Amino acid sequence: MPTPLELWVDECAKFTKPDKVHWCDGSDAENQQLTKEMLRAGTLYALNQQAYPNCYLHRSDPTDVARTEHLTFVCTKQKEDAGPNNNWMEPKDAKAKLGALFNGAMRGRTMYVAPYILGPVNSPYSKVGVELTDSPYVAVNMRIMTRMGKAALNRLGGSNDFVKGLHSLGDLSPERRYIAHFPEEELIWSIGSGYGGNALLAKKCHALRIASWKARKEGWLAEHMLVLGIEEPSGRTTYIAAAFPSACGKTNLAMLIPPASQKGYKVWTVGEDIAWMHIGDDGRLYAINPEAGFFGVAPGTNSRTNPNVMATLNRNSIFTNVALTHNKTPYWEGMDGSPPHEAIDWQGKPWTPHSLTKAAHPNSRFTTPARQCPTMSPEWENPKGVPISAILFGGRRANLIPLVYQAFNWQHGVFLGATMASETTAAATGAVGVVRNDPMAMLPFCGYHMGDYFAHWLNVGKKLKHPPEIFRVNWFRMDNQGKYLWPGFGENLRVLRWVIGRVHGEVTADQTAIGHLPKPSSLDITGLDVSPDTLRELLAVDKAGWLKAVEGQKALFTGFGDRVPKAMWQESLALKARLEAGAKAPSHA
Numbered sequence: 374m375p376t377p378l379e380l381w382v383d384e385c386a387k388f389t390k391p392d393k394v395h396w397c398d399g400s401d402a403e404n405q406q407l408t409k410e411m412l413r414a415g416t417l418y419a420l421n422q423q424a425y426p427n428c429y430l431h432r433s434d435p436t437d438v439a440r441t442e443h444l445t446f447v448c449t450k451q452k453e454d455a456g457p458n459n460n461w462m463e464p465k466d467a468k469a470k471l472g473a474l475f476n477g478a479m480r481g482r483t484m485y486v487a488p489y490i491l492g493p494v495n496s497p498y499s500k501v502g503v504e505l506t507d508s509p510y511v512a513v514n515m516r517i518m519t520r521m522g523k524a525a526l527n528r529l530g531g532s533n534d535f536v537k538g539l540h541s542l543g544d545l546s547p548e549r550r551y552i553a554h555f556p557e558e559e560l561i562w563s564i565g566s567g568y569g570g571n572a573l574l575a576k577k578c579h580a581l582r583i584a585s586w587k588a589r590k591e592g593w594l595a596e597h598m599l600v601l602g603i604e605e606p607s608g609r610t611t612y613i614a615a616a617f618p619s620a621c622g623k624t625n626l627a628m629l630i631p632p633a634s635q636k637g638y639k640v641w642t643v644g645e646d647i648a649w650m651h652i653g654d655d656g657r658l659y660a661i662n663p664e665a666g667f668f669g670v671a672p673g674t675n676s677r678t679n680p681n682v683m684a685t686l687n688r689n690s691i692f693t694n695v696a697l698t699h700n701k702t703p704y705w706e707g708m709d710g711s712p713p714h715e716a717i718d719w720q721g722k723p724w725t726p727h728s729l730t731k732a733a734h735p736n737s738r739f740t741t742p743a744r745q746c747p748t749m750s751p752e753w754e755n756p757k758g759v760p761i762s763a764i765l766f767g768g769r770r771a772n773l774i775p776l777v778y779q780a781f782n783w784q785h786g787v788f789l790g791a792t793m794a795s796e797t798t799a800a801a802t803g804a805v806g807v808v809r810n811d812p813m814a815m816l817p818f819c820g821y822h823m824g825d826y827f828a829h830w831l832n833v834g835k836k837l838k839h840p841p842e843i844f845r846v847n848w849f850r851m852d853n854q855g856k857y858l859w860p861g862f863g864e865n866l867r868v869l870r871w872v873i874g875r876v877h878g879e880v881t882a883d884q885t886a887i888g889h890l891p892k893p894s895s896l897d898i899t900g901l902d903v904s905p906d907t908l909r910e911l912l913a914v915d916k917a918g919w920l921k922a923v924e925g926q927k928a929l930f931t932g933f934g935d936r937v938p939k940a941m942w943q944e945s946l947a948l949k950a951r952l953e954a955g956a957k958a959p960s961h962a
C-alpha cells in the first residue's frame with residue numbers, strides 16, 4: 374500500500390511532469406552531488422574553498438530578490454477567515470489559476486522531494502512537512518534551514534499528518550508568480566520565485582502562516598520571534614522572546630556578544646527568526662526554534678555588529694546576491710575592512726567603490742547552519758523548549774517610541790504588540806523607510822484574520838499561570854540630523870538587563886501613561902557616548918505625539934474590522950484617557 378506521502382508525490386509528479394523524481398535523504402553525499410550539478414549548470418559559484426570551505430554563491434533573477442507580499446495569498450473557504458491583513462482567493466479559483474501554471478511546469482527538470490522536521494527531532498511540538506521543488510538551490514537551502522531527509526521520513530512513517538508544499542520556479546516571471554496558502558488543507562502552492570521566503574516553504578509559509586493557523590486551533594503561538602537566554606554573572610539564565618519585522622536586527626540581537634563593560638554576562642542563542650511557544654504543565658510559556666539554520670541579511674553584518682554570525686557563516690554556507698571579490702570571497706556593504714578596489718556585483722557585473730550602485734543587493738542573504746554558531750544554547754534542541762520570562766516587541770522607529778518600556782499586564786502587552794509599527798525594509802519589495810503598522814511583526818506572516826489573532830493572544834494569556842512580562846523596545850531613535858541616539862548592537866544588553874531586573878522584581882520603574890519606563894538611573898550607561906540629556910530623550914513620553922498615535926491606532930483597528938477584540942479598543946481608550954489626564958496608570962507592578 375502506498376503511503377499518503379507517496380500518493381501525493383505521485384499525483385504532483387503526474388501534474389507537473391518532471392523528467393525525474395529525487396527523494397532527498399539529507400546526506401552529505403547527496404548535498405555534494407546537488408552542488409556539483411549546480412556548479413555545472415552555472416547556478417552556483419564556488420567561493421574560495423580555503424577561506425570559505427564548502428561555501429557557494431547563488432545569484433537570483435534580478436526581479437526575484439525579496440518576498441512579494443502582493444503576490445502572497447491565504448486561500449480560506451471564507452474570505453473573512455483570511456482577514457483584511459491577507460490577500461485572498463477562493464481555494465477553487467486559486468487552484469485553477471495556479472494549476473494552469475503548474476501543469477507541466479517541471480518538464481525537463483527534476484522534482485526534489487524534501488521531507489523536513491520543524492523543531493527538534495524528538496520534540497512533541499515539532500511538525501513534519503514535505504516540499505516538492507524543481508529548484509536544487511531550494512533543496513540544498515532546506516537542508517541547512519531544517520532537519521531535512523531521513524529523520525523526517527522516519528518521524529512521518531505512513532502518516533498523513535504533514536504540511537504539503539509544492540514549489541516550482543515556473544518561468545520566474547513576476548506576472549506568473551503566486552505564493553498561495555490553503556490552511557484548511559495544510560497545503561502551500563508557490564510558483565514563479567526562487568527567493569527565500571517565497572520558495573523555502575518551511576520558513577514563512579509553513580513555520581508562520583500555516584503554523585499560526587494550526588496554533589490558534591491547538592492553543593499555542595507561532596511567532597516571528599528570536600529566542601535568547603541571558604546568563605548573568607550569578608549563573609541565573611533568563612529566556613526572552615523578541616518580535617521584530619524582517620531586517621530589523623533579530624539575528625544580531627539573538628547572538629549578541631556582551632561588550633567588555635558587561636563583565637560576566639553571556640548570551641545564548643535559541644533561535645533568530647521564528648518561535649513556536651506552548652503552555653507548559655507549570656503554566657509557563659515554553660519556546661522551541663522550529664528551524665535549524667539562519668537565513669540572515671548580509672549587508673551591515675561584520676565583526677562589530679555580529680561577530681558570532683561572522684564565525685558561523687565562513688563554512689558550509691550559501692550566499693545569495695552578495696558581491697564577489699577577485700579572491701572569490703563574498704563581499705557586501707558594511708563588511709569588515711575597506712571595500713575591495715573591484716568586485717563582481719550581485720548581478721554578475723563589474724563593480725568598483727566608485728560605482729553608483731550597491732555591490733551586494735540590500736536584501737542579500739546567507740544561509741548557514743545554526744549548530745555552527747558559537748553561542749548556540751545548550752538548550753536549543755531541548756524537546757520541551759525553554760521557559761520564556763519576557764516578550765519584546767520592537768520596530769524601527771526614528772521617533773516617539775522610547776528605548777524600552779513595560780506593559781502593565783498581559784492584555785496591555787498584547788495591545789503594545791498589536792499597535793507596533795515599523796519602517797519598511799528591503800526584505801520585501803516596495804518602498805523602504807515608510808512607517809507601517811506591523812502588529813507583533815506578523816503582518817506579512819499571520820495566516821488568518823488579525824482580529825482573531827489578537828483574540829488568540831488574549832486567550833493564551835488567560836491560560837498562563839505565569840505569563841511572561843511584555844515590553845516594547847526601539848533601538849532606532851534618531852536626532853534631527855539622522856544620527857542614532859542609542860549605540861545598539863552589543864550595548865542593547867544594558868536594556869535587556871533592565872528587562873531581566875523587571876521580570877525578577879529587582880528594579881523599580883516610573884509609571885507613565887504608556888507603561889513602566891526605566892528610571893534613568895536604573896539603566897547602566899557607564900562608558901557609553903550617551904549623555905544624560907540623550908538618555909532623557911530616549912525615555913521621554915511625548916504626549917502630543919502619543920495622542921496622534923492613538924488616532925492611528927483607531928484607524929488600524931477599524932481597518933481590521935469587528936473581529937478586533939473589545940479589549941484592544943478599551944486599551945486604546947484607556948491610553949488616551951491617561952495621556953489626557955496626565956495621571957498615573959494603574960499599577961500591576
Ligand code: SAT
Binds near residue numbers: 569
Ligand atoms: O525571505 S524571508 O521571509 O525568509 C526573510 C524575511 O523577510 O524575514
Ligand code: MN
Binds near residue numbers: 619
Ligand atoms: Mn524573518
